[in-house]
Amino acid sequence: MSQNKPQSDAIQNAKVTWEGCSVLLDINDGDRLVFSRLSAGSTLKIGNKNCSLQPLIGCPFGSLFQVENGKKGPYLSRIIPSTEDNNVQDKEDFQIKEESRDNRAIIDNNQAQNLTGEDIDEMRRQGATGNEIVEALIANSTTFEKKTQFSQEKYRRRKQKKYAPKVLLRRPFARSISEAYFKKYPVRIGFLRVDTLSLLLSMANIAPNSDVLVVDMIGGLLTGAVAERLGGTGFICNTYLGDTPYPMDIVRIFNFSNEICQRILRCSLNDLHSAQNGTCDQKQQLEGGCMLESQSNEQISLSATAEEVQLSSEDGLGLASDNDLSAVSKTCKAPKAGDKASKETIQLWKENGFSSLIIAAPEVDVWSFVKDLLPLLSYSAPFAIYHQYLQPLATCMHNLQVEKMAIGLQISEPWLREYQVLPSRTHPCMQMSATGGYILSGTRIYTG
């Protein structure tokens, strides 16, 4: 493992994209977020046109692209922001303080724009850039001059989004993945907000070289976030009730190297427990169980693949917004994570205990899960349990107290507020998330 480390670090911390790399595309300042896998054939749908993602390969993360109209249709062209932009912004900000205009003279009658849709199409045919169209729209707006500086800027931005959309190339991290899901598909991740996720990782003391017991019923987000922190060291034991592992498709969105993926293992709760007092008979049963299970494992990954392809073909049918978060990929595959834990590994876990326990299981009774999982945790090891409802955690906390299984028990509810910071216009954002869920944390004690 130590031999592979430099390479693993190189992938983990690379600053330039490569073919087959998973990226987050931020379209028009967060209006749309799309996860994609870069390949010669991959495309991104903007408006009603498909743009090739080929130009993004080999570019630094953080690069900005603008959609330009080429002979063969729209294409993504890299733009290097100048520092001039900022000076303009600064000047504006300064002037806003001195603003004397207001909007009393603006009448909204849809007649303010002299350019028609046909005019714009004609401009396009003649090869006008998006920015040129935006400037033409401004020049032909009868009300633009009367607007306040603030609304002029808003107008420009709105037109720019429509006629010259920008695509920002981002490296997906637990932060951006959880934010994107929380914004678009909160149900799929059990309403786990980014600050709550960050707290879970801290409270469970997720650190390199640790063996982390994970229950992830939120699509793999938790598993991925833990794996990101382990960086190819230690192990994740992704455990589940019954015979079917929980899906963890989101793990593929992280740009994990093989070394990191190999650290993500699966093991049913049954196997974790039966290994604990395995007589000869039980061991044989266990092996039988393993084979069955590895079969069902394959099925899971197969059906996940099928879904993926289907999603991307739907994308072609124009249902883009719904598929924005699917890792669109036909040619390039992410390394596979989630192998079945070997008997030897399970045995080691059994002998040593896990160093952390972290649970996000909105569908399962928390207490019955914790009751079975806590004994697998080393003494003095911390745990953190997420739930979108308070009551199951309160009951669980009470039971842990009564059974004297843990100390330092605490239920926390994170609160996160974003601010708009602008000269003379600083205030909390008008919209905020009212809940990011609850966390029960504590430390297992020695009771022997």
Next chain:
Amino acid sequence: MLITDPTKKLSFNRCISDGDLVIVYERHDIMKAVKVCENSVLQNRFGVFKHSDWIGKPFGSKVFSDKGGFVYLLAPTPELWTLVLSHRTQILYIADISFVIMYLEIVPGCLVLESGTGSGSLTTSLARAVAPTGHVYTFDFHEQRAASAREDFERTGISSLVTVGVRDIQGEGFPDDFVGMADSVFLDLPQPWLAIPSAGRMLKQDGILCSFSPCIEQVQRSCETLRSNFTDIRTFEVLLRTYEVREWKTDCSKVDEGGSVGFPPCKRRQPSNERSVQDNPSSLQVMARPSAESRGHTGYLTFARLKCLS
């Protein structure tokens, strides 16, 4: 505290030995860091605890004093350390710390710059996040604080991951050795805008900066400075609300008679054939409510990403 030596890894068989750092836990809000020393004793309101009694016991054990009082001995973690470290300055707590690590996208192998070091509360979590191959370079202009921080990092066993430098970061910026080397930079300084231009030079392309400031005026000035070379400038406030949990014996019959002053009144259900509360006049219920007091403000966290110009 971090697993650099596999023999020290937490496990069912990992016992406390001479020289270990343990967190002595009385209550969730009364804890203390103690270095185990064969001939030493710990004295508190529960009596006298002999360290020699602790040696050979697993971490997480309950240990007793001469008077029969008890405490728990826990293995240190960055979270526990934040609760027991000696406050030489204001420090960051878990809500801000965890958010900073996540939002700065710090992963194993990263190179992180920090100033000021203060009491090293954040630094300890930064070290965990960059381990085992990364490094944290932290700077404070206060010589004595830097020295105490160094001692602490020695004690908690993270000194191979952290280097403490004495330097006026607002006046001189970060050392030129780090130009273009840092994955992320964290500032907890009184006038962060003075250090931002230097921080920008230290960052790798697309690298992220975070500045923590208690006052909105500081945020205002920092954001103005950030606008020239940074993008994605976002300011947040993070807080935690904790809950008290207890079991209530709710006696509904008494409420009916109007004789109970107990909390809480139990809602009566409409008469039905189902098992109703009335069949079970005295029932146990676990309930939670927010703790009465909580921190109302720590500071604003401003994040920004270096513009990608090449």
